[in-house]
Amino acid sequence: MARNIGSHYTTHRVLGRGSAGTVWLGEGPDGPVAIKLLREDLAADRDLAERFAHERHALLGLEHPNIVAVRDLVIAEQDETREHQEVALVMDLVRGPDLRRHLERERRLAPREAVEIVAAVANGLAVAHAAGIVHRDVKPENILLDTPEGGRVALLTDFGVAKLIDEPRHGGKGGVVGTPDYLAPEIVEGLPPRAAVDIYALVTVLYELLAGFTPFGGGHPGAVLRRQVTETAAELPGIPRELWELIQQCLAKAPASRLRAAELASRLRELLPDLAGLPPLDIGDPEAAAEPAVVEEPVVAMAGTGGGGGGRAAVPLVRGTAPDSERETHTRMRVPDAEELAGGAHGTARTIRPAGEPRAGSARHTASARRRRRLTVTAAALVCAAALGGWLLLSGGDSGDDGLGEPAGDGRLATVELPEPA
Template identity: 25%
Template structure:
């Protein structure tokens, strides 16, 4: 069942004759409907400006055009704020070039409200004093807050609007959508004269023509004394997609499961050369494309997973993600285009070794070599994070080092994609999808997925490359409750490599904090600290005995407990 709505809208100019309101809506089809949703937008230019109608038209047109041009991986909030931020900057630039530089009341300024219905959520975006309501049986529930500053009982001014300042704060709310829910967007020329009863009366008269119902409501506002521009938009949710819907489910249903594969076999037009890897999740072959002579990697799901719908969806996710990230440090999808009959993914071939093998070959690498590898890994993660994606399974086996020393992050099937998680509630469940010993502690206690989790995994890899050990051993895998986080004990790197600088432990320990809020803010900051640590990290810090020398700590504890036992035994004997 696809997302379905009924939509209607109408606008009427006020007594000035020039309508400074502007409205619009987009109901896309295909993947855009699922990945970007339905958008409804309304803008109202400020009445004192002779050019505010230009601002409101630019705001609505720009939003409806550019929102659908943003990355499918982005969340609604990020995409909308980027688009509206660009519109605000353009409007403000027009003001700075003209008379509005000295009189903002005559500039390119407008208020703005929008609804984006995506998946099973409805997003409310707002700045100014246009309004969004949910229509109930007896009342209108206002979902936006008017950005007006009251100077007195009868006087107020607009405190926030598009174009009024170089930067603008956009209010965002995300609400659970419900089938049958009805929403109203309106400018002040309409909502000041309308109530729930008038909305339901109009809909009762025009149940199958929401444009006519909106026209009736605008006319009602005019009859009740409105002299301003009046705009009304009505949106009713008729059907919501199922919770488990994912963008590639239809494609998966059209693909056949692959047959048993073997070298020299022709599969999907490619000639299989040899098996590269086989695991519980997939079988990977090196293949040749006869048309170009180029090499590629063909991956098919493991036999045991062929009845697991969720596993197959994650399997297809890898190529979907790879086609949307452009970085020399993230594995790319095969560049060719070819219709496929079987369920498989095609990726670029990287000739080299895994980071796991590199660590075997370099058991005690120098710090500069590790910093070089970490910097490349960080660039790959930054490319993912820039698209609001998380890798979630960064480990030595999922990193390739090619013959030129270039590092590439591979195996993107465990990625978290913010835009997909919005559209698919089933993808939001906080569950561990990566290898336990590299998974951030917050995942074990129900924390949300954030970029800080990838930073934690990167720091674990850095520590392991330098020492051959894990910073917490297997402690992290035993976490069950938030209180358990306090019991994690970091083992200083210098226990394994005393020749390394003391500040390095401070950098790693910060990135490996159990609380994600105490880590570096981004992987770029972590890389910077590895090369140029700040004064706070260079300052000597007295570590607790349990971290400086765990063996001595427990020996002291044993001695103290032994003495306490002897003393208590003696006291009990004297008491007798």
């Protein structure tokens, strides 16, 4: 059903949902648009509405072929009591899917296609960073693929939304806000996000496009955060050495070691001729031992548009709930302390498994299981021996046969053979 947004826009149908709001297909004075309506509880936050109004110029000022442009910001009262209001971002309409849906369909992309997409997004980031704007939530769900005549264009959306929603009231001191798989180590350690966090997240996306999985993902969000700080990404076989070295540099733990957005875009374009004709990588899923969680559970979820859920499951944000069908993985957690971040093995986070090779069991878990079995058998043996000894002592004055083939009154204890522990 059509719904008016302010005095110039009308919504028609839902295009996508996320934990921060819903994106609608809408109509404006100049034709079709995408309208992102913030969640009702967020829109009801007067401080948040003021922050959006304060950042209006920055939101509307970003123009680049690889950025989804914001055309208007609407803050409107819903009724005469002025108790309810709507906050809406009116954006260019992109007809194509987001990168998450494309990746779910393809599983992995050919290196040239992956590098072309990431180079385009890096171009958009360079313009934003030059204007002093950090995205803070670069991930496949926030990269849209437009399909105009003659090709395909990658566009980054939701600039500034994460910052506006998360700060200052919602962020709180000592909080970690973002999507765990793409969070730079300095954010996990509680440092303020600079432009380098977007580079780390974007190259994490590149790794995922090539491999089909992120370098540090898997398991509880707290375990993912710890890997971001302590582990090294496993090398991807089958890509040119120059591309792997570029990925390594931009996944460096030290922000100053990473390339800037314009440098990254330029270096990636230089590699395109060497990637022509290379097929998608033929590798299996990574092997990884389960990591203990750094945090018990997230406190609140916030996300951008979010894509439809398909092949890749989301981690439940609240214990006992089902995974979010729309991948609302933008979470807030407390900052792990130094002792928690230092825990666990250092080195490569996960080992890449060749395609077709069966998944091996975790060596750590196998050893633990063996120790548990030994302890169980030993304890059972001690209990049996103690019970048998007590019974022999109590029955010492009875008949000469104790039922075990040994005379009971000769001063010797019977011996029971126990199986060798596995």
